[in-house]
Amino acid sequence: MRKGKARRAGDEVQMVTAGNFTVRVAVRAGQPGWPPLLLCNGIGASLELFQPFVDALGPQREIIRFDLPGIGGSPLPLTPYHLSTLPPLLAGLLDHLGHDRADVLGISWGGGLAQQFALSRPDRIRRLVLVATGTGSLMVPGQPSVLWHMLSPRRHLDPAHVTDYASDIYGGSMRATPTRAAELLGAAALSGTRRGYYYQLLAGAGWTSLPLLPLLRPPTLVLAGDDDPLIPLINARIMHTLIRGSQLHVYRGGHLDLIADPHRLAPVVEQFLGPAQAPAVTPGRASA
Numbered sequence: 001m002r003k004g005k006a007r008r009a010g011d012e013v014q015m016v017t018a019g020n021f022t023v024r025v026a027v028r029a030g031q032p033g034w035p036p037l038l039l040c041n042g043i044g045a046s047l048e049l050f051q052p053f054v055d056a057l058g059p060q061r062e063i064i065r066f067d068l069p070g071i072g073g074s075p076l077p078l079t080p081y082h083l084s085t086l087p088p089l090l091a092g093l094l095d096h097l098g099h100d101r102a103d104v105l106g107i108s109w110g111g112g113l114a115q116q117f118a119l120s121r122p123d124r125i126r127r128l129v130l131v132a133t134g135t136g137s138l139m140v141p142g143q144p145s146v147l148w149h150m151l152s153p154r155r156h157l158d159p160a161h162v163t164d165y166a167s168d169i170y171g172g173s174m175r176a177t178p179t180r181a182a183e184l185l186g187a188a189a190l191s192g193t194r195r196g197y198y199y200q201l202l203a204g205a206g207w208t209s210l211p212l213l214p215l216l217r218p219p220t221l222v223l224a225g226d227d228d229p230l231i232p233l234i235n236a237r238i239m240h241t242l243i244r245g246s247q248l249h250v251y252r253g254g255h256l257d258l259i260a261d262p263h264r265l266a267p268v269v270e271q272f273l274g275p276a277q278a279p280a281v282t283p284g285r286a287s288a
Contacts, residue, residue, distance in 0.1 A: 013073075016066075018092020021081075023066045024073035025093060028054060030062030034275060035126050038090065038102045039065040040110030040117075044153045044197045046072025049184060049259060056262035058270060064102070066093060070196020080199045083112055083136075083207045087120040094124060103273050104218075105129040107258060108231070109200065112136055115209040115216070122217040127273050131223045132255050134235040136208035146229045153197040156185050171227040172254020173261055180260055213242035220246040221272040223265070225253040247272065 011026045026047050030036065037057070039050050047065040054063050067074035069081065090113075094102055104125050106114025111133020118125050134140070141147060149155060149169050155162040159182035166174040166181035174181045220243050224236030233250065240248035249268055251257065258265050 015073075016093060016096050018096055019086070019088030019090075021069045021077055021089050022075055023069060023089070023093075025064065025066045027097065028063040031060040034061050035273070036062035036064055036094075036097070036099050036102045037273065038094070038104045039063065040090075040104065040106035040113045041065070041068065041071075042108030042110055043150065043200050044071060044156050045185065048072070052184075052259050053262040053266060056266035060275075061270075061273075064093065064097065068196075068200050070193055070199050074196075076193055076196050077199065081203055082205075083116050083203050084120075086113055086203070087117045090117045091121055091124055100124070101126045103127045103129070105131065105269065106133060107131040108133055108255065109204065112204060112207065112209065115213075116207070118216055118218050118220075119209065119212050125218040128216070128218040128220045129223060129269055129272065130220065130239065131258050132225060132228055132231050134231050135210040135213070135239065136204055137206055138208040138210040140232050140234045140238075142228075142230045142232060150201070150230075153194055155181075156197075159186055169229060170255040171229045172225050172252075172257045174254055174256060175227075181256060184256060184259055210238075210242070213239060214244060216243050216246075221269070222246055222248045223251065223258070223268065224248070225251055225255065225257055227253060228255045230255045 011028045013024060013026045015022055016025045024047070041047065041049060046067050050065050057063065070076040101124055104114045104117060106112070111130045114128060114130060118128050146169055149165060155169070162182045162185055163178045166178035170181055222236045222240045222243070224233050226233055236248060240246050251265060253261060
């Protein structure tokens with residue numbers, strides 16, 4: 001295991017081998033008695049993408065984030081993988097860090113991973129937060145012209161390209177400040193390989209959680225923007241309907257607003273998660 005300094009004070013970065021993968025992991029220490037929060041990222045983004053959101057969260061909670069295989073600082077796996085094969089990786093990370101359970105938040109593609117982990121290992125999840133995500137191959141898709149941009153990692157590598165198309169791809173606050181998307185995605189690109197991007201893209205092929213959502217056991221918050229070209233809002237409403245006892249919070253914004261405007265949305269997540277001993281409180285602006 002290698003350890004090193006994180007890019008922000010208070011984080012520790014290490015390479016962890018778990019579930020047949022070696023991945024780069026960053027851990028922000030928390031206080032005893034508070035459950036850790038495990039963050040699952042979207043396609044092609046390294047753990048740096050979550051930095052604004054992590055900074056907006058209270059200091060009492062341990063935060064765990066990681067790079068998917070072949071993304072950011074994680075080495076490329078020998079063979080492609082599938083979403084259904086990744087729960088042992090998340091369970092292994094928690095084992096390595098000494099946690100029986102954690103709260104889990106997944107955004108976009110990472111929301112699919114969070115759902116798969118919750119379905120495969122419900123015993124490892126205390127509470128689940130699904131942000132700007134859907135149910136995989138069986139969902140209401142975005143416009144083809146928008147989805148086309150997801151077939152290439154160019155938006156992570158070419159600031160001019162993502163600035164030109166940020167409004168169409170991400171909606172929300174990116175419509176007014178498209179250069180912000182270039183800043184966020186550029187900071188999160190870090191390294192990795194094009195093959196790693198395509199491995200992650202292909203990992204969702206044929207995967208869907210739709211028929212299994214009524215079986216989800218952890219208390220769940222579905223967080224979705226009202227202007228998300230990639231994942232239309234109707235998907236969040238479907239998930240909310242199928243996940244028993246779930247809460248739906250619709251915010252004004254798009255696909256990246258959890259990261260681009262974290263001080264507005266982090267309190268919603270904090271309120272839902274609550275401390276270990278207290279029940280979660282319904283977010284202030286919820287809709288069904």
